[in-house]
Amino acid sequence: MKRKALLATMLGVVLTVSVSACSSSAAGGSSSASPYELVDGNDTLHLLVASDAAPFASVNADGKFEGFDVALLTEITKRLDLKLDVKGQDFDTVLPTIAIGKADAAASSIADTDERRKTVTFSLPTYTGVMSVTVPKDSSISDAKDLKGKKVGVKSASRNAEYAEDNWKGTELVYFSDENAMFNALQTGSIDGAFFDGQSADKYVQQYDVKIAFSAVNDDNRGAAIVLRQKAPKLREAVNKTLREILEDGTYKKIFEKWVTTEPSQRQIDFLTEYYDAHPSDDYPAK
Template sequence: MNITKTVSLAILGTVLAIGTAGAQTKTIKIATEGAYAPWNFTGAGGKLEGFEVDLAADLCKRMNVTCEVVAQDWDGIIPALNAKKYDAIMAGMSITDDRKKVIDFAGPYGNSPNGYLVAKSSPLAKMPGTGEAYSLSTQQAAAEKAIDADKVLLKGKTVGVQGSTIHSNFADKYLKGTAEVREYKTTEQHDLDLAAGRIDAVLADATAIIGTLEKPEFKDYALVGPSITGGLLGNGVGVGVRKGDTELKKNFDDAIRAAIQDGTVRTLSMKWFKIDITPKG
């Protein structure tokens, strides 16, 4: 082999090695709220933890990329994605028609109904429909009948919701004129006001309420009301990506599908929620 050919092969080998290393060390930055336990929260020492933090690590491993999860306030999370401050969102974000107008979604990787958090000593603890489940997409009449039944007890009460969420949209449509709806920046804030007696109930995702109920200070509270999904509550929780990021969306879709099929999503669901939120169908 002549010297020129040897040098050429060496250069080619170096280029291929650099390319391979680059592919293996690609970093995807994922934003989460860091204040929505047990989906995502800030633990000891400021470390991000929760169902979505664990799932993000699993999905990134399947996609053969490095995963960096960062905290971002909820009310600016979509604008910051479109401003390219990060590549994706995993923050308990439900897939809704309104959000799909400005971003795309991969998934869903989870699905959970809403519910009310109330004190066991409150008249609201006897809210009708507790233990029942309805879909606004496939059982709209029955679901709205159950919602109307709850409004009898909610009349004149104050209900806390996190702003700019499917739950604030739900409250705006179904509770306006019945209860006073008070919006909060985070779920932690409305939980604190409920514990202090400043509001009568919290309307939130049932899984978030389950996480709250595990705290010692909420031992005298309960999750009540019918479990409502679908309609304006969206089609499950997914990964938000910028419109046009088709390859990233496909990679997340493939990884999510694999994580559902091999039971990883179920395992992480049981770890963090004590119930299985794996999307059905």
């Protein structure tokens, strides 16, 4: 099913959580109504993640969610005196779920785009990276022109899919709901290449007989951010204010270096510092 058609369909139905687990965060949350416009009206922020998006979000051996985004949201909710409930869901259903008010936030290295801002809003960015075409080691694919007539896997409703649709005419795009299924298709030869986020591509290259053919970056890159409901401006302002504090006091660096081990933290810190300075309002992004 095409990405836009899938999103339109999911907006009209109640979505089913395919994987769920809880991650405890803030101790000491009160039972009184929260000032942050949370969906259940109390002191628990309900977060959705894609459960196969390591190192940003994944399920560990104990059935608990972990990763960079989970740790970052745990720290944010702790500082806001909130509890955190984490559930896993297929990536292409995450944003529609936020849009219809069934959860407060989502985070799995999700890019902030104009198209997505039509139904949800975003925090200040938390990460920026590249997108990489991953192929078998014996593949002759080395740049975008080699993709013509080839089958390339993309994750449904992802920024990568949008980029591929706009830039790779003549390429047969094959849509997958999760990265594991896409990588399995690459291994079995069902597709010629797979278009992953850079972190995921690095992970597969380190573990399997594949290579990165080339990488790409969107021209309008705002980085990845925390997805939030449009009807929760107070939550967005509080999250943005807390993100600034976490970056300034060194907590961001500690979280990043614990969970993202394939790249230096300074590149991210420089990007975020420059971006935060250029967008001084915690109301960003205003609709």
